[in-house]
Amino acid sequence: MSAELKVEHLRKVFSVGRPAIDDVSFRATAGEIVVLLGPSGCGKTTTLRCVAGLETPTSGEIAIGREAVSVPARGVLVPPRLRNIGMVFQSYAVWPHMTVRQNVTYPLRQRRVPRAEAGRKVDEVLALVGLSEYAERPVVSLSGGQMQRVALARSLVYQPQLLLLDEPLSNLDAKLRLRLRDDLRRIIKQTGVTALYVTHDQSEAVVLGDRIGVMRDGKLLQIAPPNEIYNRPADMFVANFTGASNALPGRLLARNGEFGTVETGGGNRLTAWLPPGVAAGSEVNVALRPENIRLGVQAAAEPNHFTARVTGQRYQGTQTIYELATLGGRLEALELGTNVRYPVGSDVEILLPPELCWAYSAQEAAPME
Ligand SMILES: Nc1ncnc2c1ncn2[C@@H]1O[C@H](COP(=O)(O)OP(=O)(O)O)[C@@H](O)[C@H]1O
Ligand SMILES: [Mg+2]
Numbered sequence: 379m380s381a382e383l384k385v386e387h388l389r390k391v392f393s394v395g396r397p398a399i400d401d402v403s404f405r406a407t408a409g410e411i412v413v414l415l416g417p418s419g420c421g422k423t424t425t426l427r428c429v430a431g432l433e434t435p436t437s438g439e440i441a442i443g444r445e446a447v448s449v450p451a452r453g454v455l456v457p458p459r460l461r462n463i464g465m466v467f468q469s470y471a472v473w474p475h476m477t478v479r480q481n482v483t484y485p486l487r488q489r490r491v492p493r494a495e496a497g498r499k500v501d502e503v504l505a506l507v508g509l510s511e512y513a514e515r516p517v518v519s520l521s522g523g524q525m526q527r528v529a530l531a532r533s534l535v536y537q538p539q540l541l542l543l544d545e546p547l548s549n550l551d552a553k554l555r556l557r558l559r560d561d562l563r564r565i566i567k568q569t570g571v572t573a574l575y576v577t578h579d580q581s582e583a584v585v586l587g588d589r590i591g592v593m594r595d596g597k598l599l600q601i602a603p604p605n606e607i608y609n610r611p612a613d614m615f616v617a618n619f620t621g622a623s624n625a626l627p628g629r630l631l632a633r634n635g636e637f638g639t640v641e642t643g644g645g646n647r648l649t650a651w652l653p654p655g656v657a658a659g660s661e662v663n664v665a666l667r668p669e670n671i672r673l674g675v676q677a678a679a680e681p682n683h684f685t686a687r688v689t690g691q692r693y694q695g696t697q698t699i700y701e702l703a704t705l706g707g708r709l710e711a712l713e714l715g716t717n718v719r720y721p722v723g724s725d726v727e728i729l730l731p732p733e734l735c736w737a738y739s740a741q742e743a744a745p746m747e
Pocket of ligand 2: 422
């Protein structure tokens with residue numbers, strides 16, 4: 379009943395400006411949760427609206443299950459109500475004058491589902507989203523998080539073949555957001571529905587997605603399971619957007635398979651992973667995550683073992699961020715724990731695991747912010 383979603387060479391050009399979606403292709407297999415992640419304006423909502431049929435693509439193809447639903451070249455554009463899709467938006471799209479039960483029953487009444495069957499389905503879905511006890515309450519008496527659960531229940535109750543969610547947590551306060559984030563994956567997985575979820579929040583993407591697609595300027599840069607996005611980012615933008623905030627400039631001396639030797643400032647040599655296409659002799663930026671730098675490691679024989687000077691520190695209670703001067707540049711390193719171990723002005727041994735140092739061509743666009 380849940381269907382595969384297939385998006386191929388999707389383009390959307392509005393009357394002004396650059397393309398909002400620029401040749402985006404991806405699939406979500408039946409029952410999979412795919413998250414599109416990227417900064418504001420990168421084309422997430424437009425992609426979702428094209429899938430829903432609320433927007434007419436300029437070109438490309440969208441298929442849900444076996445049915446081609448948007449194929450502009452052939453004049454195919456199946457209207458939204460015939461796509462059997464559930465949708466949840468940022469704003470709580472609930473009817474304020476109704477109770478929780480009335481809200482969730484509404485789509486079944488529209489579909490002329492018999493009363494007894496409707497009652498059973500509503501009870502089931504309210505239990506699933508944790509609102510059984512609130513069924514007879516006016517929806518306006520609920521918290522924001524609960525209203526979003528009503529919106530979710532209402533879009534799941536008729537068992538759509540595809541669920542679309544557009545930043546459904548972004549209007550909630552921090553605590554409710556975390557609670558619903560952790561619940562959402564379980565709820566979606568229990569129904570088995572295929573889901574396309576868009577957000578600008580990397581932590582939501584990681585918790586929710588079976589795969590994450592990172593977007594920028596209308597383009598899909600990489601789509602992969604969360605651990606691959608975090609451990610093998612395809613380019614500097616993906617690395618940076620998902621939290622690899624360090625970038626050390628250098629020059630690639632030699633490539634040796636997937637790895638290479640990078641000369642950084644001060645004449646140091648660093649072993650780093652190389653994406654395809656970075657040629658020896660070229661200028662690179664080596665990206666790495668603050669949490670992947672190991673501090674105080676006595677392992678002089680290991681590759682990428684260096685000494686750094688602590689130039690600053692930010693104690694955050696359960697972790698400390700150290701500012702380090704090393705390799706002719708600056709690095710930030712994060713260490714978990716409630717103790718500050720290295721005072722400002724001291725020297726510390728550092729180990730930069732080669733597989734977690736990624737050398738991207740410096741010709742790529744500069745990291746954001
Ligand atoms: N109806 C519209 N008319 C013109 N431009 C639009 C319209 N909707 C979106 N855009 C533009 O398309 C780009 C992508 O927008 P959007 O899909 O809303 O991004 P996101 O959801 O990732 O923040 C932006 O540059 C936005 O200004
Ligand atoms: Mg949006």
